[in-house]
Amino acid sequence: MGRSPCCEKEHMNKGAWTKEEDERLVSYIKSHGEGCWRSLPRAAGLLRCGKSCRLRWINYLRPDLKRGNFTHDEDELIIKLHSLLGNKWSLIAARLPGRTDNEIKNYWNTHIKRKLLSKGIDPATHKGINEVKIPDLKKTEDQIVKDISFGSRFEGKEEYMEQKGNKNGLVCKEERVEYYPVFVEEKICPDLNLELRISPPWQNQRERSSYTASRFYMENGMECSSDTTKCQTEDGSSISYSSIDISSSSLGYDFLGLKTRVLDFRSLEMK
């Protein structure tokens, strides 16, 4: 036996909402607040299912919604966030005040996809359509990647960060990856590159070696999981990357403005 439907389908209105229904919903939520979507329709005198009410409110009636076309800045932000997060529309929407996940999703599918394709960029991978999609990490040539930490802990870096006017925000390091990483150039908040990987908040090499950093490696919409890799630093100490469960950590980090535990990065796995 399957799951019971979220509401009684019969005697329910479907399709476009009327002005009167909108008014009823708005007035009810104004006086009772959001939530209890299942019981809301009956209480508000609406012949709609709870889901439908929730969607109508979130996507259309909410007073904080921004109307009108997307700006160029919003376009750019959506593209960058999509390169990081993939089709996680709700996460992307969380970074665009006044925009809904549905709105962004529609906008992506109708405008941005086409725009990227016209530039020869694959909207799914954010790479040139003719480029090889999966890098061979074993190759000996250097690779440039962007290593972005999300956090507010900049021990020993406060002065530097203040000078740069970025005490709390993205810390991005441009790193030349060789078989053994010996060259790391730090940059503060450069443009997000489309080649990204996400790691826990920045710490210096020594500190990093003291806790086994879990490096969730995302290559343009794909998660590239790998076994633990030991890398040797200049001073001879070793650093372990990837595949380390740090869920026991009690630390929470501000990832893209969303408070999260490190382990939650797993939920960013691309489909």
Next chain:
DNA sequence: AATATTGCCAACCGCATGGCG
């Protein structure tokens, strides 16, 4: 003017997730 096609977006649907008893 009539019809076909295309683009857009609000809304729906089914599944996933998390909380709770």
Next chain:
DNA sequence: TCGCCATGCGGTTGGCAATAT
């Protein structure tokens, strides 16, 4: 631990408007 329930999420669809033929 399990099952139920409410809610959230992302993919898909339906219908309207604009445009092309």
